[in-house]
Amino acid sequence: MFLINCPFCGEREQSEFKAGGEAHIVRPKQPTELSDDQWAEYLFMRKNIKGIQFERWNHIHGCRKWFNMVRDTSNDEIKAVYKMGEKPPVK
Amino acid sequence: MTKNLRVKSSKLVDETYRISFKFNGTTYYGFKGDTLASALLANNIHLVGRSFKYHRPRGIMTAGSEEPNAIVQLHNGTSRTEPNVRATEIEIYEGLVATSQNCWPSVKFDIGGINNFLSPLLPAGFYYKTFMWPASFWEKYEYFIRKSAGLGKSPDVPDPDIYEHKYIHCDVLVIGAGISGLIAAKTSAKSGFKTLLVEEKSYLGGSTIYQDSEFFKINNQNSASWLEKEINEVKKIENLEIKTRTSVAAFHGYNFLLARENLTDHLPLEQRENKTRQRLLKIRAKKVITATGSIERPLIFDNNDRPGILLSSAIKKYADLFGVACGEKNILFTNNDSVYETAISLIQKGIKVQAIIDNREEIDSKLIKETEKNNIKIYKGYTIVDTFGYKRINSVSIMKLSKDGQKVIGSKENISCDSLGISGGWTPAVHLFTQSGGKLKFRDDDQVFIPNTYPSNQISIGSCNGDFTLDEILINTPKLLKEFLNIKKTEYENIEIYSAFNKSKRNIWLLPSNKIVGKTKSFVDFQNDATAKDIKLALREGFRSIEHVKRYTTTGMGTDQGKLGNMHALGIISETASSKMGELGTTTFRPPYTPLTFGTIVGRNVGKYFDIIRKTPIHEWHVENKAEFENVGQWKRAWYYPQNGENMHEAVQRESKAARDSAGILDASTLGKIDIQGTDASEFLNRVYTNAWSKLEIGKCRYGLMLNEDGMVYDDGVTTRLDENHYIMTTTTGGAATVLGKLEDYLQTEWPELDVYLTSVTDHYATISVCGPNSKKIIQKVIPEIDLSDKDFPHMSFKNSKIGNVKCRVMRISFTGEQCYEINIQANYAKSVWENCMEAGKDFNITPYGTETMHLLRAEKGFIIAGQDTDATMTPIDLQMDWIVSKKKFDFIGKRSLYRSDTIREDRKQLVGLITDNPEEILEEGAQIVADMNKKPIEMLGHVTSSYFSPNLKKSIALGVVKGGKNMMGQKLIIPMEKKQINVTVTDPVFLDKENKRLNA
């Protein structure tokens, strides 16, 4: 079970958090102009990386804030956490 | 014919404290400190169970948690019976009653034993191959399999014992209190770290604590005496907590571990009352030091599973620690030096060693010399090819090994015995390490897997790290600790060590036999009865991956997870398939390391503490008025209020009729309520609901439908504009938390520029809904100052008001189709306002109704319930609710998905009404809907989602989803049931008052 460093609260047990899927997928500004395929790309297609993955997490049983996490899925090492809107600290 | 095989008093056993216990109906005696296994062995009992598949007699094989055979059922009264207890772990107590588990009708005569003679018919994969077909026979097979392969019985009454969970945070956790664990704990604690030491056994010191001979010395003392002094010091250290009888079950990522602390299982029954039995420790450690030791390997030869065959180290432990001889004529069989330690121990205690059979040809060590001095015959370069004796081993036959170890040569020799100790070397106990995500490497020298890379802040030390000898442990452990704990010095720098152990070993995974392949029973997994032959068969049948071979042969899939035989399975695969051990990988060890009781897992979360119970502030009134309750998520909701012995149907019919004829009252407090404020609140609602919100006037209410981004209906509810920048949204009861979560998600991540604040106020306000033609008169009595005229307070509007001095909000909204007012008031006033309404409604036969009547009333009006009539595959168009989807709005959540190629299909399932030909016939919710019963396969068009008998329409009504249902109005369809077919007609989903006249009646 992870220990997650919430950018607002500090280190907390994983059981206080909820994972929210891949990060940095921006909702299209003009969905009506997209083709079915383009919209499907946004709606359904998600990466499932073995290695460095950018994810969204929510401190659901804490401050309720969403934030981003960089996690190595091969060994569950959390490389970084950062607030929404901030640039990822690692590439 | 029981004998006493107690040879000598020992440190662990208190011979002044005699304990009686029952095993398979006979009373025996043991001493305080005995395990059930040591006490049985002292009474010369080896046969304790039957094997899983062939029902072969099996005996105690080990002296620890790796035991595959000696698994018993404990009976402490009817409610405390417990299956799968390892006799090698349970400490005896006065009154213990145990029985063998895997045998029927008895351990001595077992009908399943016939499987042993049928074994050519029971190869690997037998169950897969045979019982899978025909599927309809499974019920018959299952009966016989379950009966003959009983895996113990679970109690059928609630567990009366107390269990609890405890969190522990420490700097350093040390797992295992053998010599290396003790050194680590002492070093860590003395360096200032808050340290926790856990040990699965009742005593400290591991195997070194009984390594009491001149062949193993530390600083010129026997290693056992040296360690005893260490233990005395360790016990006095202040920031070191020691927990014995505590077994780590799971080692998760980020140094989060679960351990089970056994508190009362060793106590006499009468001392256990009102005490916590077991505790689940949830440990978060900054650093973890794993010192779990190693497990002796068996040797794989024909008939290596007879009662009386034990691991050599177990024979030594029973003699040294419990003062028990496992036999009077012992033979030891080995490929390494370990059995000579056992031999010397036995000789010292006057226990006879008949012979030693050693795979190795050229051997030389101090231990061996000492053994030879005692005139014990050592057969060098020999192997056992067979054993004899059905319920107890009585002899072995041996042959010489060829130079390459692949064959046996020469003639057979028989030697009699009553006990055989075997040793195939040692396997580091890396189970916890691999659970944590650690990766292993294979060490060719002695054919072991040892820790390689650590995923968290942890190390392995001692023999679980591959340091098997005293000198390796005492030299390497302090070095590892210094680096890991970042300290300069330990107390163990200039220590003098003497160990007579020689590390030479001749590793042969499957020992050769004079019999032809296929005629031998060389067990690799004793608990699951998997033999070397089974593994070879699996390889012949094309299985290559170790994980597949494991599942096909069931090797390593017992409750012991193959702690003894997994390495041999790998070795045999590697030899047969000519692949390298290191490249095969290992199977995954999964938590728990040893089985846990359900009690430990659930702790105090039992009975009414199993889950949170949410009650509305009016709950007590419902209880007093004999409501039946329904669980809606965690909420207890009044379901219906039976009067004068009514059943549910009768109560609901009465309540429904009263609500339409005069007045009904509903506790709607569980509906989710979200307070929405901010200058962009209207824009926000525009984006999350399908309809338009900007033009909603202050004081007005509007129904909204919320979609997922995929266009499917997610939740619905009425939202009221309280002020320019202030709304209150209601959600479904079940959706309250997830709707708030979803809205927060969009606000924080997609639209952070919006000035909007969301607050859940579900628990802060209670909602009392009064409906029916007389609702206006009742509300007027409760709130005299309010103007309820239709002109001033029309349907879908809201007013602030006061009851006495207490502010309230009154909404005129309706989920029933009747004229209806909802009073929202601070929760703590709710019950008295409810009572006011009841009093005011007396003259109008005001009738409290529950969720069942609410569902019926809304179905009459064709109102959906999100989650009942929808299932995450229904768009608003599918629901025939096109009217609520704004065409003008540029965007809202899910809009683009409403015209994807899939969502515009005409033949999607669509919501329709269903009227039965027979008005008395009530459909079953969930029933399938078809059109043509003759065309096979019958096409299923949809299913019934809601169904009731309407007392107001005096007929059966139902809602359902049907493929292309929108264009099927008036069409006949069929609901096929088990014994009949029900004919229905497709209708509009609105059954009552299509013109909405009743809203203003």
Ligand SMILES: [Zn+2]
């Ligand atoms: Zn937080």
